[in-house]
Amino acid sequence: MKRRVGLMGGTFDPVHVGHLVAAERAIEAGGLDEVRFMPTFRPPHKSSRLGGTPEERREMVELAIQDNPRFRLETIELDRGGVSYAVETAAALSAREPDREFVWIVGGDMVLYLPQWHRIEDVAAQVTFLGLTRPGYPVAIEQLPPYLRTRVTLADMPALDVSSTDIRERRERGLSIRYVVTEPVRRYIEERGLYVHADEHR
Numbered sequence: 271m272k273r274r275v276g277l278m279g280g281t282f283d284p285v286h287v288g289h290l291v292a293a294e295r296a297i298e299a300g301g302l303d304e305v306r307f308m309p310t311f312r313p314p315h316k317s318s319r320l321g322g323t324p325e326e327r328r329e330m331v332e333l334a335i336q337d338n339p340r341f342r343l344e345t346i347e348l349d350r351g352g353v354s355y356a357v358e359t360a361a362a363l364s365a366r367e368p369d370r371e372f373v374w375i376v377g378g379d380m381v382l383y384l385p386q387w388h389r390i391e392d393v394a395a396q397v398t399f400l401g402l403t404r405p406g407y408p409v410a411i412e413q414l415p416p417y418l419r420t421r422v423t424l425a426d427m428p429a430l431d432v433s434s435t436d437i438r439e440r441r442e443r444g445l446s447i448r449y450v451v452t453e454p455v456r457r458y459i460e461e462r463g464l465y466v467h468a469d470e471h472r
């Protein structure tokens with residue numbers, strides 16, 4: 271049987287406990303052998319006002335996943351540069367590792383947004399999706415177009431109302447980010463003064 275590899279794509283600016291719990295639950299819900307955390311170089315549908323550089327976002331992911339043997343870093347989108355379209359990533363991964371089955375993990379809020387991904391039918395031909403229900407974003411498979419219904423599985427996820435946006439805002443306001451990121455990530459952010467003056471940092 272092919273090894274089932276979960277892909278946790280994200281901006282990870284910064285990576286937080288919501289991402290880590292989601293990846294851990296995805297292993298159980300999706301029968302995955304591993305999850306690869308894959309930082310985008312440039313996310314397709316977000317403004318460019320990011321706080322951390324691609325290198326900083328990658329280093330924070332490395333710090334966050336270091337003690338879980340099933341979590342890996344996937345740098346394919348960082349290495350490629352440019353806008354990180356999933357269709358290019360899915361094609362490159364399938365070509366590089368034909369002996370793997372890839373399962374793209376998406377937060378519940380993202381599931382209904384899948385039809386808007388660039389060339390989504392081509393993406394869905396190469397990977398399946400595991401949607402983790404996020405608090406405040408109820409989803410039903412019937413809400414998806416027919417070509418996606420057989421390619422998406424939904425699973426419950428504990429209500430962790432944490433987002434990178436909220437963490438960046440807390441930093442700007444001088445509030446604590448303890449426990450919403452792992453300790454090594456918190457130290458990294460605080461030592462580098464990340465997100466304190468988000469506009470000046472880049």
Ligand SMILES: Nc1ncnc2c1ncn2[C@@H]1O[C@H](COP(=O)(O)OP(=O)(O)OP(=O)(O)O)[C@@H](O)[C@H]1O
Binds near residue numbers: 288376378380404
């Ligand atoms: N608290 C959470 N629980 C479950 N999944 C999450 C959570 N936060 C983010 N995700 C999912 O993780 C993936 C990567 O998310 P991303 O890096 O954009 O984080 P984010 O917290 O949503 O960031 P931002 O606030 O900057 O938009 C997406 O599929 C997203 O839906």
Ligand SMILES: O=C(O)c1ccc[n+]([C@@H]2O[C@H](COP(=O)([O-])O)[C@@H](O)[C@H]2O)c1
Binds near residue numbers: 280282315
């Ligand atoms: O390919 C697309 O059109 C596309 C559109 C939106 C999101 N994605 C991917 O979904 C993942 C999460 O995206 P984001 O914007 O929440 O960081 C990340 O791997 C993105 O590359 C991909």
